[in-house]
Amino acid sequence: MQTAAAVTQKKLKRNVSLAFFAAAVVFSLWYINFSFSEFIGGIPIFMNFLFTDFLPPKASDLPTYFGPVLDTLAYGVVATVLASVIGLVFGFLMARQTTPHPVIRTVMRGFISLLRNIPFLVWASILVVIFGVGSMPGIFSLILFGSGFLARVYAEAIEEIDSHATEALDAMGAGYLQKIKHAIIPQFVPGYISWTLFMFELSIRASAILGLVGAGGIGSQIKLTMDLFQYNRTSTVICILIVMILVIEFMTKRIRERLI
Numbered sequence: 001m002q003t004a005a006a007v008t009q010k011k012l013k014r015n016v017s018l019a020f021f022a023a024a025v026v027f028s029l030w031y032i033n034f035s036f037s038e039f040i041g042g043i044p045i046f047m048n049f050l051f052t053d054f055l056p057p058k059a060s061d062l063p064t065y066f067g068p069v070l071d072t073l074a075y076g077v078v079a080t081v082l083a084s085v086i087g088l089v090f091g092f093l094m095a096r097q098t099t100p101h102p103v104i105r106t107v108m109r110g111f112i113s114l115l116r117n118i119p120f121l122v123w124a125s126i127l128v129v130i131f132g133v134g135s136m137p138g139i140f141s142l143i144l145f146g147s148g149f150l151a152r153v154y155a156e157a158i159e160e161i162d163s164h165a166t167e168a169l170d171a172m173g174a175g176y177l178q179k180i181k182h183a184i185i186p187q188f189v190p191g192y193i194s195w196t197l198f199m200f201e202l203s204i205r206a207s208a209i210l211g212l213v214g215a216g217g218i219g220s221q222i223k224l225t226m227d228l229f230q231y232n233r234t235s236t237v238i239c240i241l242i243v244m245i246l247v248i249e250f251m252t253k254r255i256r257e258r259l260i
Contacts, residue, residue, distance in 0.1 A: 049231075057236035065221060065240055072217040072244070075139050076203035083146025084196045090147065091154025098158055098184060108151075116148030124210045138210045138217055142203050150199055157191035158184060190260045197252040204248055208241055218244075 028034075090108055092098040099105035123144050127137035161184060168183075211219020218241055225233040 053231040054235050056232065057239050058230075058232040059236065061233055061236055062240075065218065065237060068218040068221050069240060069244060071135065072204060072207045072219075075135065075142060075207055075217055076200055079139055079142035079146055079203050080196060080200040083143050083150055083199060084192075086143070086147040087150025087154055088192070090151035091158060092180075094151060094155035095158035097161065097163070098180060109155075112148050112151045115144060116152060118144075120145035120206055121209055135217075138207065141210060142206060145206065146199050146203060149202070150195060153195045154188075154192065157195065158188055160191075161187045193259050194256055197255060201245070201248055201252060204245055 090112055093100070093104055093108045094112065096105065099108075120141050123141035124137055127140050131137050131140070207217035208219040208222060211217045211221065212223045218237060221237045222234055222241075225231070225237060
């Protein structure tokens, strides 16, 4: 049972935290010159644009977007497969149970942290400058983003594996590769499948943003139609993207249920 002093200290800490949070909110509102009157006044303007210029979607243009949809799906498949392979190698080098040496683990974690902390939109912008507008910048940026993301989650999944199997193999004098084959991989496979499928979903979502910087995919159609002020066509592309993501989420969920 907590003493009166402990309860008082806990309340004090909570009040101090709330005060800091309130101060941060007030400062942020002041710093960005946020205006509640402009925010409220902008709602009718937004609603007018939404139901006048943006909706309804222009369904007659649907056939023209089949190509970009297939491009986006292909980007997602290629980027996910390559990122999963690269992430798997780095994940094994980063995990405590599978790294050949603690120094390698530290270096790999630092490298992946640097890779992962650069937003994929920044990668795409840099790669567009290097390779020009097209599919390659989009695929490369998705691979870089996916490799950093998957390497971390793969490493964490490996480190969460029950260590009793590896300890038993150690007691039997098993080698490094034998421990990975018989103890690590069988327990790691469900996590590998789950995170890889999730990465595929993320890749499809990211393609919409990548297109805004000229990295191809269905997102390029969003940028094109907006630049031409064809907002009803923009809503068509967005609807296609939403349907595509929902279908992919359903399919990946079914695949998880069958394989895991």
